Amino acid sequence: MQQNSSLAYIALGANKGDRAKALRxxxxxxxxxxxxxxxxxxxxYETKAHTLSPDDVHPPFLNAVVEINTALTAxxxxxxxxxxxxxxxxxxxxxxxxxxxxxxxxxxxQIHLATDALQVPHPRMAQRRxxxxxxxxxxxxxYVPAPFDATVETLLAKTKDGDEPQRTSVRLWKE
Numbered sequence: 034m035q036q037n038s039s040l041a042y043i044a045l046g047a048n049k050g051d052r053a054k055a056l057r058x059x060x061x062x063x064x065x066x067x068x069x070x071x072x073x074x075x076x077x078y079e080t081k082a083h084t085l086s087p088d089d090v091h092p093p094f095l096n097a098v099v100e101i102n103t104a105l106t107a108x109x110x111x112x113x114x115x116x117x118x119x120x121x122x123x124x125x126x127x128x129x130x131x132x133x134x135x136x137x138x139x140x141x142x143q144i145h146l147a148t149d150a151l152q153v154p155h156p157r158m159a160q161r162r163x164x165x166x167x168x169x170x171x172x173x174x175x176y177v178p179a180p181f182d183a184t185v186e187t188l189l190a191k192t193k194d195g196d197e198p199q200r201t202s203v204r205l206w207k208e
Contacts, residue, residue: 038102039142040072041110042172044155044164045097046135048082052095053208055121055134060099062117068104069113075099075167079206082131091131095206098139098167107141111151114138139164145179154181158188162203165189 043063047055056077064071075098082091103110114136122133139155146153154177158164165188168175173186181188 038104041101041103041107041138041142042140042168043099043101043110043114044135044137044139044158044167045099046080046094046137046163047133048092048094049131049133050122053077056095056097058121059117059134059136062120063099063101063113066113069110070102072100072102073171075170077206077208078163078167078203080163080203094163096163096167096203098164098171100171107138107144107146107153108148108151110141111138137164139168140175140177143176143178154178156180159192162189162192165192166203 045056045059047053060071060074063069077095077097080094080096082094105113118134118136137155138151138153139158141153144153155164158168158177159181165185169185169189173184173189175185177183177185177188183191
């Protein structure tokens with residue numbers, strides 16, 4: 034574990050089971066983890082699920098982003114996220130399947146990291162309005178380092194609501 038604290042952002046998503054409960058539980062478990070302090074959470078948005086084909090229909094996602102301070106390294110934080118996903122019942126069998134919980138480390142301070150296990154900033158965040166909208170609610174002026182070299186607000190303004198593989202719409206969710 035590193036000595037200093039870093040600001041990081043984690044995207045949360047769920048489209049299987051009690052979606053809102055899964056998001057709340059994930060935030061709770063993140064905050065209870067040694068070396069992590071949840072600072073703020075974005076509003077929750079509902080989003081049409083990405084699928085492999087137009088005939089493959091899945092329930093909509095609830096999405097949010099949390100801002101944390103952490104003394105963990107980016108790799109340690111990824112490990113914590115994967116443990117929490119598993120605790121809440123996440124099974125990884127195929128891409129874009131319905132899931133109880135998805136936690137993605139989207140930004141970690143101002144670092145750019147590219148390993149086989151982890152890429153930060155998240156390599157597809159600029160294509161995902163369901164990530165950028167809640168992130169912009171928390172940190173619109175935050176600079177997103179390489180390969181993006183832009184603010185969150187700029188990335189959001191450039192993001193099309195309809196990237197492949199399927200059109201998405203992001204709307205504020207009311208419980």
